[in-house]
Amino acid sequence: MDVRSRNNVVVTGRPDGPVVVLAHGFGCDQNMWRLVVPALAENYRVVLFDYVGSGGSDLSAWSEERYASLDGYAQDVVDVCAELDLRRAVLVGHSVSAMVGVLAAQAAPERIGALVMVAPSPRYIDDEGYRGGFTAGDIDELLQSLESNYLGWSSAMAPVIMGNPERPGLGQELTDSFCATDPDVARVFARTTFLSDSREDLKSVRVPTLVLECVEDVIAPREVGAYVHAAIPSSSLVTLNATGHCPQLSAPEATAEAILGFLRSL
Template structure:
C-alpha cells in the first residue's frame, strides 16, 4: 500500500464519479465528518484522511520543520490527491483546512473542481481595519495554557468553540478529540493556525468556493467571513443558522443541505 495512504490514515468509500475530499480542522480528525458523510456516500466517492500528527496518522513522521507553517499541511493534501490520482476534487475543509485547501488549489488548480469552506478565516488575529476575532495576547495566553495544563485548555476551549450548550454531549466529544492528540504537536498546530495570514493569497485563488459562515461563531466572526467573500474571486457566501464553529457536528442537516445545493 502507498506509504502516504498509511501515513495519513486515508479511507475511501462511497460510489460516484465525483470525489469529495474532507479535510478536518485543528484539534480534530476524520472522525468528525461522520455526521455528514452518509448523506454523500451514494452519489460521490468520499476520501477521508488525518493530517500527520492528528488522529490515527503516523505520528513518527511528524517534524516541526515540515509543519511549522501551513505548507506542511498543504503538502499532506496534495500527497493524498497524488497517491489516489484524484482529479476534479471537491475539497471540503473545516476551519483552518479551508485555507489549506485553498492554498493546495493555488499550487495545483488543475486537480480541483471546487472548494467548500466551513467556518473559514483568512486570518484569526485582528489587524488594522481587519476583524479576525483574536488579539495577539489572547492567542499567546491560549498557547501558554496548552503548555501548562493541556487538559484544562481542552475543557476551557471546547464549550466556547462548540457554542451549543444545549448539546453537552457534543462539547464533551470535542474536548475528547482535543485531549487525545499529542500535546506538543497540538500546540504547534495551534500556533501555525492562529498566526497564519492568508489574505495576500486570496487574489491568487481561481477555484470556485462556497463560504459557510456560522451565525454565532466564537472563533470566526461574521466580519472575517465577509472579508473572505469580498476578496476571494468566484466565492459564494452562505450565512448559516447554525451556531458555533462545528456545524458539521452540531447542525449536520443544515450543513449537508448547503453543500448539496452548491454542488448541484
C-alpha cells in the first residue's frame, strides 16, 4: 500500500529547506498542528501525516496487532520518512508521539537527526521515585470508562486534557477530534499510550532534543518534563507560559517560537 495515501502524508513549506516532521498524539490528527505550520513553513520543509487509524489515514490498513505497542506507531514514522527519503529530519512529537519519536530514532537513526518533545511523558503511572501524574487505579478507571462509553468519555475528558476552561472552543475542538476516532482504534491507542513505559528508551537518545512543557498540564506534570530532560543528556528544557496538554492549539505562537529557536540552534 502506498504510504502517502495510507498515512495521509502532506508536505508543505520551503521545498529545499531542512525537514521538520510533525507527529500528532492520541485521539488527534495532523490538523492539530495547523496553527504552528505557517511559522515553520517559511524556512522549513514541513511533513505532516496521520497515524493509521487517525484522521484521513486508510483505516483498512489498521490492525490491533501492529498498533498494540508504540513500535507500530514508530514504524509509521519510519515508513513516512523512508517514503520521502528523509535524512536527519527533525521529528516534533506531541504527547505520546514524543516517545514514538524516540523509538523511531532508534529504528532509523539515519532518518531522524533531532527531536522536539511537546508535553512528553515516558510513563503516565506513578512509580517508586517517579511521578507520572496518575495511580494505576486512575488509569484502570480511565480505560474502563473509555471502553464502556467512548463518546461520553471524550466529552468529559477532552476539555480536562485541553485545559483553558475560559476558552471552551479549544476543549470542543479536542472533543470533536476524539469523537471522530473509531472507538476500536481509540481503545487500542489509549491502552498503548497510558500503559506504556518508555523510561529506559530515553537513555538511547543521542540526538539534540528539545523538551517543551507547559506551566500546568494534567497529563504531563512539570515533574515529568524535568525527568525527561534529566534522562537525555543532549536535551534542553523550555517551559511555555501556557496551560493544558496541547500548547500547539492553546499557545501556538509561543510553541512555534520555541521550536524555531531550537531549529536555528542545530
